[in-house]
Amino acid sequence: MARAMGLRRRIGFTFLAWGIGLIVFFPIFWMLLTSFKTEGDAIASPPLLFYAATIENYLEVLARSNYFKHFMNSVIIAGGSTILALIVAIPAAWSMAFSPTKQTKNILMWMLSTKMLPPVGVLVPIYLLFLQWGLLDTKFGLTIILMLINLPIVIWMLYTYFKEIPGEILEASRMDGAVLWKEIIYVLLPMAVPGIASTMLLNVILAWNEAFWTLNLTAANAAPLTAFIAAFSSPEGLFWAKLSAASTMAIAPILILGWFSQRQLVRGLTFGAVK
Amino acid sequence: MATAHTRTLSRLMIAPSVVMLLAWMAIPLAMTIYFSFQRYNLLNPSRRRFAGWFNYEFFVTDPAFFAALTNTLVLVGGVLVITIVGGILFALLLDQPIFGQGIVRILFISPFFIMPTVSALIWKNMMMNPVFGIFANIAKSLGLQPIDWFASVPLLSIIIIVAWQWLPFATLILLTALQSLDSEQRDAAEMDGAKPVALFFYITLPHMSRAITVVVLIETIFLLSIFAEILVTTNGGPGVASTNLTFLIYARALLQFDVGGAAAGGIIAVILANIVAIFLIRMIGKNLEA
Amino acid sequence: MGSIRLESVRKVFGDAEVIPGVDLKINDGEFIVFVGPSGCGKSTLLRLIAGLEDLTGGKVLIDDKDVTGNAPAKRRLAMVFQSYALYPHMSVFNNIAFPLKMAEMEKTAIDKKVRDAADTLNLTDYLHRKPGQLSGGQRQRVAIGRAIVREPVAFLFDEPLSNLDAALRVNMRHEISQLHHQLNTTMIYVTHDQVEAMTLADRIVVLNEGRVEQFGSPLQLYQKPSNRFVAGFIGSPMMNFIEGPTAAEHDAHTIGVRPEHIIVSKKKGTWSGVVTIAEHLGADTFLRVECGAIGTITARASGEFTVGYGDTVFLTPDSKKTYRFDKNGRTIGHRPQQADTTGNQKTP
Ligand SMILES: Nc1ncnc2c1ncn2[C@@H]1O[C@H](COP(=O)(O)OP(=O)(O)OP(=O)(O)O)[C@@H](O)[C@H]1O
Ligand SMILES: [Mg+2]
Numbered sequence: 001m002a003r004a005m006g007l008r009r010r011i012g013f014t015f016l017a018w019g020i021g022l023i024v025f026f027p028i029f030w031m032l033l034t035s036f037k038t039e040g041d042a043i044a045s046p047p048l049l050f051y052a053a054t055i056e057n058y059l060e061v062l063a064r065s066n067y068f069k070h071f072m073n074s075v076i077i078a079g080g081s082t083i084l085a086l087i088v089a090i091p092a093a094w095s096m097a098f099s100p101t102k103q104t105k106n107i108l109m110w111m112l113s114t115k116m117l118p119p120v121g122v123l124v125p126i127y128l129l130f131l132q133w134g135l136l137d138t139k140f141g142l143t144i145i146l147m148l149i150n151l152p153i154v155i156w157m158l159y160t161y162f163k164e165i166p167g168e169i170l171e172a173s174r175m176d177g178a179v180l181w182k183e184i185i186y187v188l189l190p191m192a193v194p195g196i197a198s199t200m201l202l203n204v205i206l207a208w209n210e211a212f213w214t215l216n217l218t219a220a221n222a223a224p225l226t227a228f229i230a231a232f233s234s235p236e237g238l239f240w241a242k243l244s245a246a247s248t249m250a251i252a253p254i255l256i257l258g259w260f261s262q263r264q265l266v267r268g269l270t271f272g273a274v275k
Numbered sequence: 276m277a278t279a280h281t282r283t284l285s286r287l288m289i290a291p292s293v294v295m296l297l298a299w300m301a302i303p304l305a306m307t308i309y310f311s312f313q314r315y316n317l318l319n320p321s322r323r324r325f326a327g328w329f330n331y332e333f334f335v336t337d338p339a340f341f342a343a344l345t346n347t348l349v350l351v352g353g354v355l356v357i358t359i360v361g362g363i364l365f366a367l368l369l370d371q372p373i374f375g376q377g378i379v380r381i382l383f384i385s386p387f388f389i390m391p392t393v394s395a396l397i398w399k400n401m402m403m404n405p406v407f408g409i410f411a412n413i414a415k416s417l418g419l420q421p422i423d424w425f426a427s428v429p430l431l432s433i434i435i436i437v438a439w440q441w442l443p444f445a446t447l448i449l450l451t452a453l454q455s456l457d458s459e460q461r462d463a464a465e466m467d468g469a470k471p472v473a474l475f476f477y478i479t480l481p482h483m484s485r486a487i488t489v490v491v492l493i494e495t496i497f498l499l500s501i502f503a504e505i506l507v508t509t510n511g512g513p514g515v516a517s518t519n520l521t522f523l524i525y526a527r528a529l530l531q532f533d534v535g536g537a538a539a540g541g542i543i544a545v546i547l548a549n550i551v552a553i554f555l556i557r558m559i560g561k562n563l564e565a
Numbered sequence: 566m567g568s569i570r571l572e573s574v575r576k577v578f579g580d581a582e583v584i585p586g587v588d589l590k591i592n593d594g595e596f597i598v599f600v601g602p603s604g605c606g607k608s609t610l611l612r613l614i615a616g617l618e619d620l621t622g623g624k625v626l627i628d629d630k631d632v633t634g635n636a637p638a639k640r641r642l643a644m645v646f647q648s649y650a651l652y653p654h655m656s657v658f659n660n661i662a663f664p665l666k667m668a669e670m671e672k673t674a675i676d677k678k679v680r681d682a683a684d685t686l687n688l689t690d691y692l693h694r695k696p697g698q699l700s701g702g703q704r705q706r707v708a709i710g711r712a713i714v715r716e717p718v719a720f721l722f723d724e725p726l727s728n729l730d731a732a733l734r735v736n737m738r739h740e741i742s743q744l745h746h747q748l749n750t751t752m753i754y755v756t757h758d759q760v761e762a763m764t765l766a767d768r769i770v771v772l773n774e775g776r777v778e779q780f781g782s783p784l785q786l787y788q789k790p791s792n793r794f795v796a797g798f799i800g801s802p803m804m805n806f807i808e809g810p811t812a813a814e815h816d817a818h819t820i821g822v823r824p825e826h827i828i829v830s831k832k833k834g835t836w837s838g839v840v841t842i843a844e845h846l847g848a849d850t851f852l853r854v855e856c857g858a859i860g861t862i863t864a865r866a867s868g869e870f871t872v873g874y875g876d877t878v879f880l881t882p883d884s885k886k887t888y889r890f891d892k893n894g895r896t897i898g899h900r901p902q903q904a905d906t907t908g909n910q911k912t913p
Contacts, residue, residue: 091288
């Protein structure tokens, strides 16, 4: 009797959850669907759920725009800023986790506080400095900026992961004759692989989707996909199919990455405040 | 663990991060403060001179500033309410036994991974277009007059888009908190005769309070700086109906090239964000101790 | 090769003086055990010797060379940690080989040394496993293997057996003892366990609040404790301490009698009391006896001695084995029963 009630409840919740889930997901689903329509089908009224699928839009986006270049820009900027941030952050996190001083906590707090500086507060000088240094619309300039805005999160996440590694193991390696860089490369990093991986994931996702600096500091040359897609907003949109195809290609890598790593992301997203 | 040797090394290893972040934070901020006291327009750079409080006065007395400030607060507040309430409900739902839980989770979480420009454009065109959009079609099929979203309720439209993007974040965090609730505690309360509603208000909600605070504060920081969604949908309009502080400063700086005015606005935005940041730092600081 | 000397070693953490000043001279090849209550500074002292912590004051000398400022790796010491501190991502082979790789030893030489060590420690079948796939005792052996391949001048052990179950502990204790006889290398061993201390040590250092209370052979500590702390700490069950008029009769502030030095009778004796607990262990029976003004006394009787809760018994302390302590807890006038055989005592 209770079993049957439990099952009924479960079926009820299943319908409800799937229903709401599909509504939440609908815009993405619709974009995917539209990307395989002809432009005519895309604006058909009433909207078409079944139609003759075509990959025309994808081919056209690839052929007529510089999609591939912008995709590579995104890869280079998101990947580059992540790697740079890790290189700078790993030593810092080691230092805070395994050799803390009285100031360690304050330094961490201060680092996180830089994350709260609104970008418009420094937009003007950064823009002018970039103008002067010839960094506007360069991948290098943007990579540096994205590294800096994500650095505090990277340090914080690594710090929380490193803290879970027992210090005795590092001490053992020191007794065994490992100098510092060997201690880090042969002992600490291999043990911290899961933590480093989820830190990288979160950072890549944040950098890939960053849409303030990428829109303001780039033009035709260094624009990553965020800026490339933004360019579709100008003509009062009757190219939905092509927009959808381009958008699908822009979000697919990160969406899939996100699906696989959602559980690991929670910790980074909340600075470890919710476990 | 600490010998003088490792301590010296440890200072050396933390130095690059500290120096970089210091440079990133201090130098541009100092420049912004400096510019905010200059009359400086890139269209006319030779006529640069000290301006005193002029830029601030000009920025603050501009009717657009008041509108932008209100819009910013309405945007942040609206999105927060939707995402927190929705997030709690969704988290409670996802915490139930469901067939295909993994896939449902993925459905709920997906919007978070969509870049802001893409989600804004999907909504603007395929959802909210007054003629061909899904909403318009639904309205027509029900015999109603379709709404011209971005013309008649621009700020609400943007709130909907942004809330859609941030709802997964709130859901994910709150669900994680919910799942960490000790089931024995719930059982004990049930044994004590607590009804489901009482259970929610006396056990579940207090348990989630910390996660809720985290969601509020982190979202606030990002929501204060909403930019791309406005840029690709309304461009701040009609008029200034959907202009927030970030967008207003952007328009001053990169559309009107008014460096001084934009800098003054930037400083005001920093002060606003700082008020929020103080709360966040306090809270995370407490968590560090816990 | 392998003598260690501490000269006025001092350690302060923040404003807590953990080690106020320790002098110690450990001879080459000796097995030294540090015992003392939790938090008394045993690990700290060991880590100071290892170089994992800086000294606040004083000197550490190994083979008469001052190594105070040297990095841990340069001291030619090996350490076995309580948590084993194995590298979880490396196989057993690589764990043992790690110190040799750090010393940039040749590959074939590493291979040989690791296999030899594995042989000695019965680890040959496990060389390809990760530490996570080993039992506690095997992990312990890997940690020891990692220590011996370096051929250190001394081994440092920090409670190496405390994570093992009772039976395995006895086994590993014997193995460590055997290892010491094989290698003849200096070993410093920290433990909580009296049995480990008494059975393994050539000499024991009893620490209390960072001070050396006594340094001597196990029997010396048992027979001639230099103060009340050592008398109470060494020996199990603990020595009985009696104050007041009874002690005054012996011209002392406190007198101490070990449970095994009390004769228990059902008929007559010096003190009488009521049994509150009787623990029959088979070979022995331990009694807790409520003796009125004298207090509660623990006494050992033979296994056949049958009494129960509430029975009245009579206790007679062996007057030749009664210890006397002054107001500050120092022992008054030893009553030697047996000549000291170790010959290298040093009582601060
Ligand atoms: N890094 C440190 N910072 C501050 N205080 C410390 C530190 N390490 C140890 N202490 C303090 O020094 C004292 C001695 O610690 P230690 O670990 O040496 O004790 P122990 O004798 O090994 O204890 P146990 O038997 O419990 O292992 C303790 O009071 C401890 O709190
Ligand atoms: Mg210890």
